[in-house]
Amino acid sequence: MVDRVILVCTIVVAAVYFYATTLIPSLEIGDPLGPKAFPRLIGVALLIAAAMLALEMWKERGQAAAKGAGGAPFDPAVLKVLAVVAIWIGIYYAALEGLGYIVATSAFLFPLMAWFNRGKWLANALSAVVFAAMTYWLFVALEVRLPRGVLPF
Amino acid sequence: METLTHIMNGFGVALQPVNLWYTFLGCFLGTIIGVLPGIGPSATIALLIPVTYGMNPTSALIMMAGIFYGARYGGSTTAILINTPGEASSVMTAIDGYQMAKNGRAGAALAISAISSFIAGTIGVIGLTLFAVPLTAMALKFGPAEYFTLMFFAMTAVSSLAGKSPAKAMISTILGLMIATIGIDLQSGQPRFTMGVPELQDGIGFVIAVVGLFAIGEVFATMEEMTKGTRPEIIKLKGRIWLTRDEWNRSVKPILRGSVVGFVIGVLPGAGGTIASIMAYVWEKRVSKHPGQFGKGAVEGVAGPEAANNADTAGAMVPLLTLGIPGGGSTAVMLGAFIMYGIQPGPLLFQNRPDLVWGLVDSMYIGNLMLLILNIPLIGLFVRLLYIPGGILMPLILAISTIGIYAINGNPVELVFGLLFGVAGYVFRKVDIPLAPLILSLVLGGIMEQSFRQAMTISGGNPKVFVGSPICVTLVALSIVSIFLPVILKRIEAMGARAKENG
Numbered sequence: 001m002v003d004r005v006i007l008v009c010t011i012v013v014a015a016v017y018f019y020a021t022t023l024i025p026s027l028e029i030g031d032p033l034g035p036k037a038f039p040r041l042i043g044v045a046l047l048i049a050a051a052m053l054a055l056e057m058w059k060e061r062g063q064a065a066a067k068g069a070g071g072a073p074f075d076p077a078v079l080k081v082l083a084v085v086a087i088w089i090g091i092y093y094a095a096l097e098g099l100g101y102i103v104a105t106s107a108f109l110f111p112l113m114a115w116f117n118r119g120k121w122l123a124n125a126l127s128a129v130v131f132a133a134m135t136y137w138l139f140v141a142l143e144v145r146l147p148r149g150v151l152p153f
Numbered sequence: 154m155e156t157l158t159h160i161m162n163g164f165g166v167a168l169q170p171v172n173l174w175y176t177f178l179g180c181f182l183g184t185i186i187g188v189l190p191g192i193g194p195s196a197t198i199a200l201l202i203p204v205t206y207g208m209n210p211t212s213a214l215i216m217m218a219g220i221f222y223g224a225r226y227g228g229s230t231t232a233i234l235i236n237t238p239g240e241a242s243s244v245m246t247a248i249d250g251y252q253m254a255k256n257g258r259a260g261a262a263l264a265i266s267a268i269s270s271f272i273a274g275t276i277g278v279i280g281l282t283l284f285a286v287p288l289t290a291m292a293l294k295f296g297p298a299e300y301f302t303l304m305f306f307a308m309t310a311v312s313s314l315a316g317k318s319p320a321k322a323m324i325s326t327i328l329g330l331m332i333a334t335i336g337i338d339l340q341s342g343q344p345r346f347t348m349g350v351p352e353l354q355d356g357i358g359f360v361i362a363v364v365g366l367f368a369i370g371e372v373f374a375t376m377e378e379m380t381k382g383t384r385p386e387i388i389k390l391k392g393r394i395w396l397t398r399d400e401w402n403r404s405v406k407p408i409l410r411g412s413v414v415g416f417v418i419g420v421l422p423g424a425g426g427t428i429a430s431i432m433a434y435v436w437e438k439r440v441s442k443h444p445g446q447f448g449k450g451a452v453e454g455v456a457g458p459e460a461a462n463n464a465d466t467a468g469a470m471v472p473l474l475t476l477g478i479p480g481g482g483s484t485a486v487m488l489g490a491f492i493m494y495g496i497q498p499g500p501l502l503f504q505n506r507p508d509l510v511w512g513l514v515d516s517m518y519i520g521n522l523m524l525l526i527l528n529i530p531l532i533g534l535f536v537r538l539l540y541i542p543g544g545i546l547m548p549l550i551l552a553i554s555t556i557g558i559y560a561i562n563g564n565p566v567e568l569v570f571g572l573l574f575g576v577a578g579y580v581f582r583k584v585d586i587p588l589a590p591l592i593l594s595l596v597l598g599g600i601m602e603q604s605f606r607q608a609m610t611i612s613g614g615n616p617k618v619f620v621g622s623p624i625c626v627t628l629v630a631l632s633i634v635s636i637f638l639p640v641i642l643k644r645i646e647a648m649g650a651r652a653k654e655n656g
Contacts, residue, residue: 052320117544
């Protein structure tokens with residue numbers, strides 16, 4: 001089942017990629033191949049890979065049936081948690097420059113730790129704040145620019 | 154003779170106090186992050202790239218190399234103590250290492266891992282020193298067609314050796330090439346696949362892809378395990394980190410054999426460390442007088458694969474430095490780091506910057522020694538990292554990933570790209586699409602297209618140019634052979650599995 005989805009996705013990606021290749025503006029001066037040739041070649045290679053996958057699936061069709069329906073890789077309950085984490089990361093990225101690294105990172109880390117490391121309030125709070133502050137100063141000392149945001153230092 | 158002078162001058166560079174410090178720092182940080190479960194060398198190097206932003210290229214690369222082998226070494230600690238290798242190449246170490254730990258010999262397993270890493274690493278660097286010069290001489294004869302076929306070979310080798318399904322590995326390789334075509338085409342100046350997003354004009358930086366796929370993706374996978382409650386148990390470290398005379402006597406030959414296997418496999422492109430350590434394990438079991446002990450805590454089963462794994466690290470540097478072509482995922486990340494510092498590894502680098510190349514190679518001798526000195530007394534400290542609850546560690550890795558990506562251009566849009574790669578990395582893991590081929594082709598894609606177009610321009614559009622020289626023909630032939638390698642490899646893996654079962 002999973003492999004079938006991968007196969008369909010691969011073919012869709014190849015189709016979209018081919019279409020996008022036609023949109024590349026090209027003025028073929030001094031370069032006989034132009035900017036489109038190599039992408040076209042890759043697109044063909046992806047279709048070959050899809051064909052290989054189909055062949056592999058065909059070869060293993062007996063084994064897949066024997067395995068039965070036991071192997072759904074994604075668990076909806078887990079996916080819900082991960083989706084929330086991903087959205088939370090997105091919010092963190094959106095707030096990073098406005099709030100500054102230290103504030104945004106502490107505020108990002110604490111709820112995540114509270115969820116995945118339940119009950120250890122003090123350890124979680126300390127880890128979140130100390131980590132954010134220490135990495136900020138460490139990277140500033142290394143001349144890496146991080147957003148300062150609302151804090152005066 | 155001239156080379157000898159360069160090698161000696163290289164020690165002069167490597168022994169400068171500032172470079173000694175960066176070697177130390179690289180080994181130290183590499184080991185620390187490598188110990189963290191699930192974070193392999195590729196992610197470690199990518200995460201630590203921002204640390205080197207303010208440095209001169211020589212020091213930065215010396216530190217990167219330290220991070221690379223430090224991370225390889227750190228992965229074994231995880232394999233021995235929690236039976237979850239940080240990367241595929243430590244899988245064989247986990248078999249007997251974890252059993253030794255369960256039998257109360259965790260200290261000995263860690264010690265033999267440190268000692269065999271040192272010996273194998275040193276043998277590997279000697280090999281690198283010896284092979285580099287003849288290979289660069291050959292590489293100077295390479296034109297665009299030769300480079301194209303060489304990269305083609307590297308990609309077919311990695312596709313056929315990574316993961317369970319060659320088709321999925323090939324899909325991964327081609328996705329990497331596709332991502333590499335995003336951005337302004339250097340030869341014609343035309344934007345390609347940018348969808349009007351200005352951040353895509355310069356293409357997608359490899360750090361974003363690596364941090365997303367390896368670090369953020371791994372965090373998602375670990376959070377899944379935590380949600381399901383399937384995290385493995387850690388074995389407490391008791392007693393001295395040392396081994397008995399008998400254990401040492403049993404380990405010497407496996408270390409030497411593992412070093413040779415590891416180096417040779419490391420030089421060839423492909424899955425590198427994994428194959429090398431499986432072969433070393435199988436070899437040891439074959440020649441052992443008591444094969445029944447394997448799988449129950451045989452010290453040879455740790456010494457051999459560990460040596461192979463570390464000699465492979467040095468071996469993998471050979472094609473990277475001499476040809477500028479990495480043979481796998483983590484060396485591809487190293488190449489990306491080189492390019493970020495404006496340095497193109499390859500034969501010309503040996504001519505133009507002998508100080509840099511030999512300083513780097515010689516620093517690896519020193520780094521291996523440092524790792525040994527560092528690890529025997531400090532291993533207790535590193536092991537503590539394993540006790541940090543995953544619920545604290547995973548969010549921290551997300552924050553470090555954020556710094557890693559943001560520090561490149563200070564652009565939040567690139568953070569979003571990183572997150573998308575993270576989601577993709579998680580999904581790919583779940584559906585068995587290997588990630589290393591994607592990284593390799595993403596890093597090589599740009600150079601590969603350039604060589605392709607240059608070769609075609611030189612030949613006036615005749616594709617025969619790719620079989621126009623003996624080197625090209627050999628490389629094309631090797632590529633075809635490597636496509637059929639999975640069949641041979643399945644046998645080797647079956648041997649490894651049998652070794653594990655019969656144990």
